[in-house]
Amino acid sequence: MSETGAGKTRTPHAGDDNAADDNVVDLLMRQHGDIRNLFDEVETASGDARRDAFRRLVRLLAVHETAEEEVVHPFARRNVTGGEQVVADRLEEERLAKETLAELDGMDPQDPAFLPKLLLLRTDVQKHARAEERYEFTHLLRTAGPAQLATMAKAVKAAEATAPTHPHPGVESGAANVAAGPLAALMDRTRDAVRRAMGDS
Numbered sequence: 001m002s003e004t005g006a007g008k009t010r011t012p013h014a015g016d017d018n019a020a021d022d023n024v025v026d027l028l029m030r031q032h033g034d035i036r037n038l039f040d041e042v043e044t045a046s047g048d049a050r051r052d053a054f055r056r057l058v059r060l061l062a063v064h065e066t067a068e069e070e071v072v073h074p075f076a077r078r079n080v081t082g083g084e085q086v087v088a089d090r091l092e093e094e095r096l097a098k099e100t101l102a103e104l105d106g107m108d109p110q111d112p113a114f115l116p117k118l119l120l121l122r123t124d125v126q127k128h129a130r131a132e133e134r135y136e137f138t139h140l141l142r143t144a145g146p147a148q149l150a151t152m153a154k155a156v157k158a159a160e161a162t163a164p165t166h167p168h169p170g171v172e173s174g175a176a177n178v179a180a181g182p183l184a185a186l187m188d189r190t191r192d193a194v195r196r197a198m199g200d201s
Contacts, residue, residue, distance in 0.1 A: 024144075024152035025137045028072070031064050032129045039122045043115065050109045054118075058105055059165045061125070065094050066163035067156040068132070075152070076136045079143050086135045093128040097121060098167035105166055 021027035038057040045053050073090060077083040100121045107114050140149065 021153050022150045023146070024071070024149050024156055025140050027153045027156060028064075028068065028137065029133070031060065032133070035060055035064070035125065035129070039118070039125075042109070042118060043122075047110070054104070054109050058101060058167070061097075061101060062165050062167055063160040063163040065098070067159040069094070070159045071152055071155045072132070072136055072140070075144075076139065080136065080139045090128070090132060090136070093124070093131065097124050097128060100124065101167040 021030060035057070038053060038060060041053040042050055042057055069091070073087045076090075077087045080086055100117065104114065104117055104121065107117075140152075144152070
């Protein structure tokens with residue numbers, strides 16, 4: 001995730017069909033940028049605007065990490081030297097980030113404790129994204145051809161379309177996501193619909 005940012009534009013949701021990404025690394029790198037921009041938005045906004053930006057950040061982080069766990073990490077485990085450890089390190093980072101995100105998801109964004117915890121999460125997410133880019137994405141580009149990168153991009157979009165929209169700490173592996181994902185996703189999307197109906201976006 002880059003530390004430098006461009007001007008803010010509409011932040012697409014993960015799997016947005018308006019973004020014609022046919023290379024999985026391009027797709028995931030764009031999402032890392034979207035996540036960075038949403039952190040900026042949450043930090044600088046207040047009131048309902050902060051709540052709305054944070055809900056979008058939670059959703060993007062949740063579906064993005066699920067897709068990486070189901071598509072990218074299995075590839076890295078099989079194709080990167082020392083892949084088992086590389087993936088184990090990423091999964092541990094994801095578990096810890098999900099725990100913090102789950103705590104934040106249960107807080108009022110106007111709570112004085114919210115922003116300091118959000119800033120800690122941002123630091124951890126950025127460190128995690130840089131590790132993915134260095135230890136996984138570079139190997140994807142070296143070892144996968146254009147057709148395979150395009151197929152993986154489609155797989156990421158498919159995973160994101162049915163992924164849970166809130167963090168579920170402890171569900172980090174591809175197998176765990178497949179087992180728990182459909183029910184978690186249904187519950188999360190119902191929860192989102194209720195929030196919208198109650199005017200809590």
